[in-house]
Amino acid sequence: GAVVSQHPSRVICKSGTSVKIECRSLDFQATTMFWYRQFPKQSLMLMATSNEGSKATYEQGVEKDKFLINHASLTLSTLTVTSAHPEDSSFYICSAKVRGLGETQYFGPGTRLLVL
Amino acid sequence: EDQVTQSPEALRLQEGESSSLNCSYTVSGLRGLFWYRQDPGKGPEFLFTLYSAGEEKEKERLKATLTKKESFLHITAPKPEDSATYLCAGGNEKLTFGTGTRLTIIP
Numbered sequence: 700g701a702v703v704s705q706h707p708s709r710v711i712c713k714s715g716t717s718v719k720i721e722c723r724s725l726d727f728q729a730t731t732m733f734w735y736r737q738f739p740k741q742s743l744m745l746m747a748t749s750n751e752g753s754k755a756t757y758e759q760g761v762e763k764d765k766f767l768i769n770h771a772s773l774t775l776s777t778l779t780v781t782s783a784h785p786e787d788s789s790f791y792i793c794s795a796k797v798r799g800l801g802e803t804q805y806f807g808p809g810t811r812l813l814v815l
Numbered sequence: 816e817d818q819v820t821q822s823p824e825a826l827r828l829q830e831g832e833s834s835s836l837n838c839s840y841t842v843s844g845l846r847g848l849f850w851y852r853q854d855p856g857k858g859p860e861f862l863f864t865l866y867s868a869g870e871e872k873e874k875e876r877l878k879a880t881l882t883k884k885e886s887f888l889h890i891t892a893p894k895p896e897d898s899a900t901y902l903c904a905g906g907n908e909k910l911t912f913g914t915g916t917r918l919t920i921i922p
Contacts, residue, residue: 705858802908803864804906806861809856
């Protein structure tokens with residue numbers, strides 16, 4: 700149980716284009732989903748928190764217009780990196796909390812983004 | 816400011832050599848202390864949630880314990896497949912992660 704998927708697993712795009720990453724909870728309803736970014740050999744940095752049907756809450760220093768988050772349902776959240784640049788290249792990971800089961804977050808497998 | 820510190824940064828053990836990883840935390844309104852395992856190029860895999868001081872949880876060769884200021888992840892008789900980065904996180908509404916301990920088990 701508590702399986703989270705992400706799609707795509709890897710994406711390469713040209714500078715200036717937009718990229719959408721999907722995060723799905725496969726076998727549970729997620730009250731809250733989170734988006735993280737991880738640089739090589741560093742820990743996870745929280746970018747934003749999203750609740751179904753409401754606007755995402757972004758962490759300090761994260762550009763809302765650059766990283767668009769949509770939480771369309773209790774099982775789907777999307778992160779769109781708009782007008783991507785090489786400095787946006789990173790490992791993006793989503794997580795979800797299970798409705799009614801406390802604060803434990805279950806993570807997806809991650810998406811490797813490379814912007815050329 | 817919430818803070819989670821893990822030590823050591825890296826640990827190399829011979830197969831079968833038991834040891835412990837440390838996680839010190841100061842997290843306001845702590846609702847749980849979490850341990851995850853992360854393999855290279857993958858998302859973190861959930862291991863344990865600890866809620867109160869004195870609590871212990873076990874899974875195969877791993878045992879997690881919690882005090883008011885620290886958590887320990889004990890690994891008993893590790894095998895090469897236990898090699899990974901182990902992440903600790905303190906949680907209220909959000910998780911604050913430590914930088915992890917990179918564990919290598921040598922056959």
